[in-house]
Amino acid sequence: MDRNRRFIVGASIIVAAVAYLVYTGIRETSVYYLTIDELLSRRAEVAGEGLRVAGRVGAKSVQWNPATLDLTFRLANFEDSDGVAVAYNGVLPDMFAEGRDVIVEGTYARDGSFHARTLLTSCPSKYEAEAGAEVAKE
């Protein structure tokens, strides 16, 4: 029985280590994940915070300078009635286009602009084509 107890201690150490790593990992790396609608309704609360926001690229809002790689666009809600201005610097992802769903990661400044560090396009899933086909049908 004594042996077994020693083992339980050994195993507990591993379990505790995993729990500790998960706990600190989440505390240090997690960010709020909002839809654009949630961001718009909580503007004041989340200003100045690091965020990950999902929305849609607003129609006729994309400005892209290939020389400086400066990109600005409006991250809009799905009705394209409201949104926030996003600034990003870097190469355009392949799937980036007006009307496409994107996820931006960065900070929402108090003046209402969003500085994106990363720009992710909803992409490389095999099921994506289906969504694409639906959009085309509309």
Add this chain to the structure above:
Amino acid sequence: MVDLGLLSLRLALIGGLYAVLAAIYGAVARRPAYARSARQAAYAVHALVAVAALVLWRALVTRDFSLEYVASYASSTLSLPYRIAALWGGQAGSLLFWALILTTMSTVVHLQNRERNAALMPYVTATLMAIAAFFLGLLVFMTSPFERLPVPAAEGADLNPLLQNYWMLIHPPALYLGYVGCSVPFAFAIAALATGRLGDVWIRTTRRWTLFAWFFLTLGNMLGARWAYEELGWGGYWAWDPVENAAFMPWLSCTAFLHSVMIQEKKNMLKMWNMVLVLLTFCLTIFGTFLTRSGVVSSVHSFTQSGLGPFFVAFLLSVIAVVAGLVVWRRPLLRGENEIDSFLSREAAFLFNNLLLVGIAFATFWGTVFPVISEAVRGIKITVGPPFFNKVNAPLGLALLFMTGVGPVIAWRRASARNLRRSFAVPLGVGFATGAAIFASGWRNYYAVVCFSLAVFVLATIFMEFYRGTRARQALMGEPAPRALANLVGKNRRRYGGYVIHVGVVMVFVGVAASSAFRLEEQETIRKGDVVQVGAFTLTYQDIHFTEDAHYSSMLAEIAVAKNGAPVGTLFPEKRFYKKQQQPTTEVALRSTLAEDLYLVLGSYDDATGLMTMIVFVNPLVNWLWIGGLVMVLGTVIVMSPTAAEQRALAAALAVEERGLEAALR
């Protein structure tokens, strides 16, 4: 033809349900005629699913755009291999493909066990057919691949261009074979629980199936990483996306099972734990399928909200309920007959290896579902990204790498000081020496230093095993060294094949550590004639070319490459524009050597100004990741190849089991 496909699916569903009922009735009421009839039904289900798959394949190959599925995933310019691959390119087709693989495996299992395992087989039939019926139910009632369009489309929407890559021809089938392969050990585990025959037989019968599933899970994960590396153009191969995690988690629990099952075979311990691992692995494959189809976890991969999610949840919950009930019921029979004697023993090493693997799987699971949990608990979605997974899994992975060196060579029961010295003195010495040498040379990336030291330690333990084994054969049998080595491996395939797999694992660790710790990345916007210097590479932008065919148009930058001043060739990073889907894709240009990969991406090109943006990555030692994957796969083939001794062990276990069965019937 389409009606034939529909009809086949419906009949297959009915046949599958019949097989479940007949098999269980036959087993419970001890009427073997019903069990036989269930087996026949399982063959019929396989045939019917195959007919349905052939009908869909035919429609894809002949470009029958009156079918919604064909019109969504193929086009008139899509080449034949990709039209064949379009069978698993979309939701409904991939479920049909799943059902096809599952029923094919069911047929193989039934043929293999025609004369054996009479007690277990009815439950195996019932389990496999219940899983098949679930997928067939989805295909018949929820998402049919044989939906017709009101008006036939003139042209198809085409397969997603990102999937038009040769790795995509083999990555999904490999992963599906791995996923579905886990159903066979699961079915035998259920049968063992249901019959109470929890001895060696089910484990020996399914050992090769588990290895088969593991082989394809390994291959599928590797091919997926390779696809991401070549096609997505961000310089990496693994982003901890939910879809990747979905494929990684069953691999982890399957790996844990393959190790702990050895302890059961040798020591008759950990029975309960093994059972839990088999069941967990199967649940993780279903969970993975659910993740990729439900949209419950938002991923960079956008998932169609298909409405299949609740069905997967219901299926998963009923599986867990049945399994938990069976395990609790049979708990007395799952007690081990031995205890672990010492920390310093192989049993303990395997147990710790298992805890680490399950720990990594748990951390990965937690990170994947955390947004859902945080939303349920706190009302706001909180997400974790790659930094979380790297931070948690890197230390656990390194501990696992250490156990890779310890587990196979430490003595059973209780290691003596002599055993420890003999097995580990030299490897620990060279491991520490490597670490010290790397540290002295000025590297300060601690993870990389530790990883390389451990890699050398593990390789040293494995080398010593081969060396000592070969020397012993040379001395005993008088064989020359190469022959002795070949015989050593050939006569102990499980052991030495396992070492080969471990060598592959070490290579993977080295490739991952080096390419993530020492990667160079540079982004430059340049004009023709400009020169970019990245590490040892001098890159000259010479020209840009445009080409076009019916399927896509493309532009290619011509980049002259010199390393340390000496020209080594020309690379052509490419941007394609797929016409049907109006979508650009990145085609990476690679110069791949054992020392490093030069990875060029054509980011953008502006016609008006002539400015081209190029992203350059230098990924050191990344090739060892792929080579390591190949070595792991090769090692698995060695481990899987049957040996006479193993056949005898299975026959003996079966004989014991049959005698027990006859006694019970008498």
